[in-house]
Amino acid sequence: MPAKHRTAPRPSRRPVANKSSAGAPGGMQRRRFLGYLIAAPTLAVGVKLTADGVLEAQALPSPTPEVSEVYDLSDLLLDSTRPTANLITIVVNEDGTVSFSIPRAESGQGITTTAAMLIAEEMGIDVSDVNVTLADARPELLFNQQTQGSASVISIYTPVRVAAALARGQLVEAAATILGDEAENLRTTGGRVLSTAGSSVPFAELAAAAANSVTREAITELKPVDEFEVIGTPQRRDDVLAAVTGRKKYTMDLDVPEALPTMIARPPTIKGTVESVDNLAEVKGMPGVTDVVEISTDAEPGRGTTSSAVAVRARTFGQCIDAVNALDITWGGGNVDDESDATILEQLRAADAPANLPSPGPLDEAGGVLPLVTEPATGALDGVGAVETIDQEFVFYWRSNAAMEPNVAIADVRDGEAEIWTPSQIPIVTQSQIAQVLGMTPGQVTVHVPRGGGAFGRRLFSDVALDAARVSQEIGKPVRLMWHRADECRAGRVHPMCISRVRASFSGSEVVSFEQRHTSVATDYTESFGDMITSQAAKLPFANELTLSQTVFLLTASVPYDLGAIALGYNEIFDFDRFATGSVRNLNNQDFRPAQELMVDQLAARIGEDPMEFRLERVEDERAKACLETVRDEGDWGRDLPEGVAQGVVVHNEYKGSVAVLVEVDTRTATAEREIAGATTGPRVTKVTVAVDVGLPINPLGLKAQMEGGVMTGIAHVFTGSLHLRDGNFLEGSWDDYRYTRHWNAPPEIDVIVMPPSGDRPGGAGELAVGAATAAVACAYARAVGEMPTSFPIGHTKDVPFEVKPVVPPLPPSPVDGLTAYPTPSAAGPAFNPAS
């Protein structure tokens, strides 16, 4: 059970440590951190958002030379006169609450709640009295305004606490006079400063008194880990009340005057173009319609492939849908009109060897053997004995990973200025790209970041914001632009189709070598990964995007077990923007790890060891081993199960953490053939046990939520969640077609165990469980049916269990039978078992 929302921290007896840096620094034995006291009407403090090492007072940062490429000299000169411009700031308000504007996206992962906890911990105030909002695009923060790679908690952990500690120190100093006590004797709790004599003064009365009239540097110390009272306790989301009452404001709920609904008529094939609109006047005259305009939908301004579409602005979104469908458009060809799943698979198999591994020998290809590098040994190696080899290819089809809230943006581009609202994970890049397509400077573009309705990597791209900005500029009016769900499926960023080829060699009970080569349709990392400089460099003429993708692969791919000599490789087909791809939740590991773990189970079976014991013997990381042991014990590994029901287990290390997942999958007919109208039922994950170690867990309740979400996504990845590519477009046109995990697929039993702190720093969690859960479910399914699946999701090639929606007109019309059809959807057919 979650604890109560409010915590009552015991008072901290930490001595006040704030000192002006001009003063003599005392107490050198503890780490001291640098920040700024900022001139403001109430108390405001700031720190640089940067690696915590350089926050230390003894090591001040110097400007990075490469910065000039994205942040020009005039900006630098301007900001050099404002030394505090690139700070993240905490403000104590007159009512005693604390405000913090975080340069991150909040899309459900809980970073605002985490930030509030860090501040509450350090200052001695209730978590609920800390108000965390999302910062607009702040180009002066350079690379420090991206929400990706499960890195948010890792990156803010120290800076936010430093700012809070500075603020607390200032409040205590101001209180000392009022309370007539030495600052060293004072403590803070519940938003008050308390003296040893028992008198107290609330932050509200100190906010103005503690204010600074001039901005200056200051140093502080942090609360020791062993005194934490908030960090590590379960806290509910900061917006849970707003979310369950409908008061939470997403982008489309914002009151921006005159920003009327706008939708887009997209081409029938991926990245197609408009040749002509043949009934423009007629559609402009339809009810509610105010504007119809052709726009470029080029997502990579300045290079890459081009595409275009027609936008409709109207009084209601319903009238947009009708007008979009009424448009008579002559479409030009798309970018991949001749491609289907089968042609892509052929090209993936024929792809050249990765640059970081030698080319495959002709023997491999001639014999129909996988083109891998290590020799498929059949004889005996020196000192090893007879060697056997297992070769296997795994295929992973396209995935959508769309969020519930579609791509959304409000844009007001008038009078030489652009104001944008969009839940971007990379607002600085969004701002820069919008400036580029509008012919403005970034300074003319403001990007606000409302809370998002899910992100999962999709909002690392600015596609919808560019759409909205272009429409608004063209018609000179504000627009409220939303992608239809059909656009999400067909024009949205996809996780690319890929294959993973594995060759494992073993001798007796020893694994001799393990080679895994991953080959993928190119992933577009240009907007998201690395930093902005890398992103810009990748777009330079003659730049090799493969390097970027390979770098990402090598940074994330790992084998957590001792499997002898290990060789990993990654290569891609196509240019980075042939398809609209992106870095969805857990990147390559949602495919790479399942392939690997299925082979680990094969090795265990061939060697004759229990899958759990095999892993426990070979897992290299101690924290990972502890997670495995925990799920073994808590999940009752090896318990008696009926025929057709089996367990699977994996462990995974990433984002400075470890996670072990044990699942049970029921493939018996009575389960797999359950009849729920229009549902993809099939085998069911009935029980899940997760043990997670993120070093120092900040909010166990939020951490568990991330694990649970990762498991649900992994279930879809194994059984049902995919896009079918046919002749240049995807067949899926909505939810129900794209079959993410639903209530009828969700495990009735799920237990997440947060391991005790194994370090003094937090790791990332948002993506940690996805690849691991996918792998565990795949392994359990393989054991339950006695046959290893090699194509994912397993239902992908079996059938297309839905009526394919037309691409012309582009949007499925809304039904009219909603008063009689509930709870059965209008188009519900019989249930589908992807394993049948």
Place this chain on the structure above:
Amino acid sequence: MPPHTFKVNGRPVTVEVEDDVRLLWVLRDLLKINGPKYGCGINVCKACTSHINGRAFNPCSVPVGQIRPTDEITTIEGLPDTVGADLHPMQEAWIDRDVPQCGYCQPGQIMAAVDLVKKVQAEGGSVTDDDIDEIRNMCACGTYARIREAIKQGAENM
């Protein structure tokens, strides 16, 4: 444009709009009642689930012309008033279990859950896992486990 008069969250409203505009857009774009969310527009994701005369329905698939003057629409914003409290027991359970992640689907999930529990209770039963399995509301964050717990907990206080 014909005027349409009906009740939303206990309040009579009149809107002038074409008959065939679906109620979801009348609520959101014209009346600025934003609790019901758009997720698909074709009645499969259920993010807009609301109540009409006390039963769940999906306004994305109902032309406003089908709504009669006597019809009472309840969105998530009006749910607490149906029990005369600040929060409906189902909302309280949702908070207690910290169900939402992004929160976008949760108004629809709650409205569907209330309808389900009312239905099984009217039939003299209590909500089961099999009942919950049949809820169609999509959640892309994967909050299903907590929704399952919260429905059972909320039902106890309904």
